[in-house]
Amino acid sequence: MKTKKRRMMSLLLILVMMCTYVVGPNSFTAYAADENTVQDGVAEEVVLFEGSNTSTNWGQAVTLYAGKGFSKSNLTSDAEIAVTYQSDKEPIISLQSWTHNNIWQNVPAKYTKGGVAYFSVSDLMDAYASAYGTGYLTPFQDLDAINISDAGVDLTVTKVTITSKGINNNCYTQVGEVTKVTAKAYAQNTTNDWTWMGMDNVVNLLYKTNTSLGAKNTSNIFANVNSSANFGIQISDEKLAVGDGSRLKFHIGTITVKAEGYDDLVINLNKDYNESYLAESVSWGLNGNSTMITLNSYLPSDESGKTEYLKKVTDVIADITLTDYEFVKAPAEEPEFPADYTYPTSMRDISSMDLVKDMKVGWNLGNTLESTGGETGWGNPKTSKKMIDMLKSAGFNTVRIPVRWDEHYIDDHYTIDPTYMKRIETVANYALANDMYAIINIHHNALQSQANAENKAKVLDELEVVWSQIANHFKDYGDKLVFETINEPRNGEDWNGNQASYQIVNEYNAKALEAIRSTGANNTNRLVLLPTYTAGAEYNKIMSMVVPNDKHVAVSIHAYSPYNFALNTAPGSQSTFGDNDKAYLDKLFKLLNKTFVEKGVPVVIGEFAANNKDNLKDRIEYAYYYAQNAGHYGMPCFWWDNGTFTTGESMGLLNRRTLTFEFPEIVQALLTGWSTEKVIPETDPNVMFNGTGTSSNWGQAVNLSLGLDFVYDDFKDGSVIAVDYQSEKAPELILSGSASGVNWVKVNPTKVYEKVDSKVAYFTLTDMVNAYKNALSDYDSYGTIFPSLNTIYIGDTGNSLTVTKVYKTDTDGMKLPSVTAKTTYKDSFIDQSYRITSEQGDIDLSKVKIEYSATGMSSETQNVYCDYAGLLPDKEPWFTEFTKSVTGTIADGKLTIQIEKSAICPEKTGYATINIRFANKDWSKYGDISNPVLKVYYNGRLVQ
Incomplete structure (x- = not known):
């Protein structure tokens, strides 16, 4: 990230x-009371409920009404509510007021012990006062009900009591x-x-x-x-x-x-x-x-x-x-693992593609073991098995464990402190003991930002030494332990990179993989994740990725996309998730699938998330849509949880102190999205944009991104970009690259064709290349057609512009034959005449195909006759007949006419005519042939 x-x-x-x-009191995890503490001030316990009530799916097992189920006089700041329950998750107390502002305030348990969840009334006071807002005068003012609610899973409550503990000296x-x-x-x-x-x-x-x-x-x-x-x-x-x-x-x-x-x-x-x-x-x-x-x-x-x-x-x-x-006093620590626990060693006989798909939806232990200053250096608490247990019970299937190693070297030879290695092993086993996948990587080591020639030798050495130690320590672990070579490798803070730095990252990946494989045992076939430069999904980065010839590797991608919604925290940055954002994600996943998955290389989305901008509804929709795309293509996706919930980069889901999910709706959206099949509509590969894009005053109506909307292979001899638009002035095409001089290269259309209600502007490859060459002084030194190009814009030239379609074509696509048909109904056959003209460009009649259909036409084979076909050009020879070169066939109720003779019909000054008759085999009359459909193709493209 x-x-x-x-x-x-x-x-x-x-x-x-x-x-x-x-x-007011702080909100840190409460402690379990010392059983030896003398509770001199404890008042008599008051039972609020006893029986057996159940709920599920965030429902309420018990509701206590003010004055009937509880008395406010018992809700003193030194009191404690105890809930005896059975559930995989702790219950929640929900404070409800319909008298004032429809308050519904959830409060987690302070601690649990022996199947009882304990809630501090002091915490309830604070939470309710905050929810009440202005006008709050007395504790629990206008409180109407206390609900004991489940946390998304089945809950049974058998007893609710309240005890005034007092504060004892x-x-x-x-x-x-x-x-x-x-x-x-x-x-x-x-x-x-x-x-x-x-x-x-x-x-x-x-x-x-x-x-x-x-x-x-x-x-x-x-x-x-x-x-x-x-x-x-x-x-x-x-x-x-x-x-x-x-x-x-x-x-x-x-x-x-x-x-x-x-x-x-x-x-x-x-x-x-x-x-x-x-x-x-x-x-x-x-x-x-x-x-x-x-x-x-x-x-x-x-x-x-x-x-x-x-x-x-x-x-x-x-x-x-x-x-x-x-x-x-702190309670005595209990063992986190059963006495008979042993780490898993099984290596299943499944492909890396199937193993990757099985990772499903995962969670990052962010800002913890990769922190500067140790596990708690960035403010998150020490990781516990209970945290990972919560993730498992919620439905997550993988835990990615970012690890910084270089702060724990004990000498100049990159030797890892054995105590730290054991700590990483313990945390990995928190996941493995839950039958989850665990991913260990190198994260935030200085080498992460040293993808350059100056540091390459040192980094290669460090990667070999460090990964040899890690791999040796874990070589007997089963295949649910996964390694990831480096997190977001790059050159300093250069997040774009170049071919030289991309190649260095390839070398780093190869060296780390070699060190891992050399340790043998289960590491011979262990899945290893390899990142692109910065783990980015940009086209240049993924196309420069060299995947080793190894059946047990996958590509690691980080995609906080779209950036303005997901990652940008600047004031006023995008907080809504809309159709354009969905379209962007669709194209991103399609690109990754085409580049890697279709070629047999699995992809893992190691990090993604969306910042909290007080936009929960949009974040829920984003989580669902993102995970649905990931699930469709079999790319497991892992939410980046940094333990922060409200300010700055706030991507937290699990409150690691209270062991509750701050945004359970997002968790549910991730899991539901992954398991919900996504319908991918078929699209024309030649269409770069289809919709409505507008601009004015020299703005840009459409922007097309390299990799998502076009690739370099699209540009071949004769290539043309066509733009359907409405405007008083023709649009311009703008090429934007990162190399000096080509940030904003403007190209005017080669040709404009006016249709009845719109226009088409054509931009030829020749004009585009010439403009780029003129802007880039050392163009020839790059050896590529558009060095550093990353975006193509369609912009207006001072007037309002609406663009409805941008598509790839060629010079033939600039030629638009127009066909009119006249149909006469005879007694037992149909007589038709076709007139073909060229509205734009000289056309070759052999490239024209005409299709005529109507509901009343028979689907059976019929007799078709060409009585006459001729061309009248505007120069010698003044007439060309090609009657015998016309083929007409009827199949499935559709007449298809093609010309087998090459003849050039000149633009606007000439025309061709064809007379066709067709009839049923038995010469019976046709049915109703109203509402006919006429389609015209030129060189395989539908043009009318």
């Missing part, structure tokens, strides 16, 4: 450095006791290097006692602050280790900010916080143990004013009281 890796660091640092909301017992909950003042830039700036005088809060934060800026700590910075107070629980959790309440009263040269900023915050923490390990320490109270809204609103103010801050003073605290 082109941009995801460059942008994700900044986005994910926002998510992980600021690990809780400004106000099981760590701090004395008022005034020093805790490990700290407060500090900070600023952090949210651009560039994400500089963190913490003020001096971090304080440990006293239990149930007002604590004064007196942060000092004694060393000009904010000198590097910029206008993007967040500024405020951070509350952290330093007691937590990985997996530990805590629940705490604290109150912040007045905050005073002093800045040199400014009046004191006094903020009467006076706010209570009710937080739940769960600590998880990330590359720089712990995540999920802090609350960030940002004060940006109180600062100067203009960027320069805000920056200057922060640089002058000297003190941050605040009164903070920790009112309640509960510590929950």
Whole structure:
């Protein structure tokens, strides 16, 4: 993917450095309560439902109505709802209000244990308040019902209870006791290097006692602050280790900010916080143990004013009281695999094409093991088997595991850290244990962007050493483990490349494949995925791909297409998925199929997705249509999930912390699309565009892409591009290439033919080549007809233009014979006369074929006579008769007339006539011959 890796660091640092909301509790995965914790404050359990109710397909197994099924008085922030259930997926609580705005708010379980899903009422409060919006005054205002809903699969609920847990002081017992909950003042830039700036005088809060934060800026700590910075107070629980959790309440009263040269900023915050923490390990320490109270809204609103103010801050003073605290120790880790689990070793006797088709729809473990700084370096949590279990239960069949290896070399010889190798093996087995396919690759190693002559020798060496280690480690694994040589190989950030860099990628693929095969065992026949340059699907890249003579390889393609809808995150970028986008995908898959699959080479779509632009309906339609195309051609497709859901490159599906799908509708669309047969209509291979394209004021009505709409082989001697259009002025054809000088080469039509209601403009290959030659000074050095050409546009010349068809023809296609027919009904036969003229270009009568049919004509063989045929040209000889050269036959109720003599009918100045009679064998009368159909072909092309 082109941009995801460059942008994700900044986005994910926002998510992980600021690990809780400004106000209210955070949303990280809850913890299972320590069974040894004394619950002194637990109230009596209230049973809300007991019995056995079922639902499926996102239905509701249990509905509890306000005042009948539950009391709002029991829904306190320290309460917990427990749902006893049986299902492959955890249930969901749906909060419903028809009284206010038809609210339907889904909330996932905080954690599950022993067949019981536990929901934090505090989480329900936050979710409902957010859904309610303005006018919200009291907890659960206007709440009408609580539903226990399934997550798309069968659900049985047998019991629902609510318990007020209270917050117990099981760590701090004395008022005034020093805790490990700290407060500090900070600023952090949210651009560039994400500089963190913490003020001096971090304080440990006293239990149930007002604590004064007196942060000092004694060393000009904010000198590097910029206008993007967040500024405020951070509350952290330093007691937590990985997996530990805590629940705490604290109150912040007045905050005073002093800045040199400014009046004191006094903020009467006076706010209570009710937080739940769960600590998880990330590359720089712990995540999920802090609350960030940002004060940006109180600062100067203009960027320069805000920056200057922060640089002058000297003190941050605040009164903070920790009112309640509960510590929950991390539960003991349970084995992720059964004690008797062994990795699969079976190699099935199936072709690579069948194996690839069996991968079906897959999911990328994105921005994780390929991250800079380790598995959690870009903010996603450590991968667990439960995550992959969720994917399996949802219906995914493959997990692609992007892996960065070069951060885990332990010497200068590319030796991989054995501990890291085992970690990759563990993650691969998460998929294999679920009977899924697992794909391991080289992803984000520096060599990925070194497809150039300068680095080639080093990269070839590294590929051989690294792949030999990986392949040796996994050589006994079965065929559901797949290798992929390199992710998106390219030269630096050159995403277009050239023939030299394409060839280097071919060499890299060959070297990696050789290293894998040389390890023997199951690697002899293991499927290996080989990418094109950048894994791109552009015509030049796929046509330059050299597929080794190996029965167990497939081509790896990444296609976030169409780009403006799927990948472009710029403000105002396309958010709708329409017919033109569908047509683009149709052509893309057809190109890949023709280039590879029809030649016996499987194709895998290793990455695709569409960014969240608040356009769920369109993303669902896109997912369905994309997967349907992929399924039709047997190309498995793997959604890129980067773990981000709302901002920037947001392609996440699975929330890896809550183990729920944020967009289950997209998941279902992918799976349904793959399994739904697609009807591919037959198309004329000569037609490049058929529809309606418009432009004006020197715009472009139609753009044709290399590979999707035309290929170089289309251009042969005598080639012509014909354009059917309506406009006062003829259109122009524009050739656009990436080489210097040929970005915008204009070509005027050689000829224009005016029909009754439209016109046809013809552009000859000769004129196109001459224009391109004139624009490209070193044209002859390339040795190709249109060096670097990638797009052909049909543009207007200042007037409104409508283009309805663009098609390939030849010089014969510029010649348009016109035929008129006169039919006379005799007593027992039909007498016809045909007049043939040339509206455009001299025509050869031997290339004309006339077909006449009518509903009343017999389908039996009949007698046909040519009484006369002659040509009247405009020069000597003034007359040519060719009666005996005319053949007329009737079959299946259609009269076909052809001329076996070559005779030239001149443009507009001459004509030919033919007189034909035909009759039934028994000379009986014909039936109704109204509404006849006359078709005229010239050199095999239908022209009338």
